[in-house]
Amino acid sequence: MYSEKVMDHFMNPRNMGELPHADGVGTVGNAKCGDIMRIYLEVDEETKVIKDCKFKTFGCGAAVATSSMATELVKGKTIYEALQVTNKAVMDALDGLPQVKVHCSLLAEEAIHAALWDYAKKHGITIEGLKEPKEDIHDREENENL
Ligand code: FES
Numbered sequence: 001m002y003s004e005k006v007m008d009h010f011m012n013p014r015n016m017g018e019l020p021h022a023d024g025v026g027t028v029g030n031a032k033c034g035d036i037m038r039i040y041l042e043v044d045e046e047t048k049v050i051k052d053c054k055f056k057t058f059g060c061g062a063a064v065a066t067s068s069m070a071t072e073l074v075k076g077k078t079i080y081e082a083l084q085v086t087n088k089a090v091m092d093a094l095d096g097l098p099q100v101k102v103h104c105s106l107l108a109e110e111a112i113h114a115a116l117w118d119y120a121k122k123h124g125i126t127i128e129g130l131k132e133p134k135e136d137i138h139d140r141e142e143n144e145n146l
Contacts, residue, residue: 002062003095005069010061015071017054024122026114030107031136035059037067039111041074043119048078055111062097062104066090070108079116083129085109103137110137 002010019040029036035058042052053075055067070090074082087105091097097105114133120126 001098005094006062006065006097009065009068009094013055013064013068015052015054015068015075016056018056019052019054022054022115024115024117024119026111026116026118026133027135028107028110028114028133029136030103033060033103035063035104035107037063037107037111039067039071039115041079041115041119043079048080050074050077050079050082059107060101060104062101063107065094066097066105066108067111069093070112074112079119079127082112082116083127085112106137110134 019042021042022040023043024041025038027036027038037059038056040054041050044051053071055071057063057067070085073085073089073093087109090108091105110133113130116127116130117133120130
């Protein structure tokens with residue numbers, strides 16, 4: 001049911017933990033399943049490259065695996081390029097997720113967006129294409145199912 005990559009990132013999550021001096025922090029949750037994800041970003045002031053990224057996830061195995069992969073994918077990208085790390089990009093990098101677990105990857109995308117939003121707000125900049133994150137991604141799911 002789960003790909004080898006999903007199992008690997010679940011069993012050996014990359015970048016788990018906190019960044020006490022993070023430049024941007026984003027927390028999102030899904031009220032339906034109760035899972036919560038927090039992403040920390042450390043950004044180079046001049047180049048805007050994400051130097052480090054860590055996560056803390058209180059959630060299911062797929063949420064842990066998608067957080068882990070998402071942090072790997074955003075590291076080394078600029079804050080602008082990090083928008084390319086969509087839930088689809090994360091799922092592709094994990095060789096897919098079962099349909100009922102797609103919302104877990106949405107949590108990862110939203111957590112990255114929330115951290116980028118926090119960074120942009122604190123630094124008075126705009127990241128084109130970045131929308132204000134929702135605290136609860138449940139709404140988005142419901143709308144997408146319509
Ligand atoms: Fe909710 Fe996976 S079941 S994030």
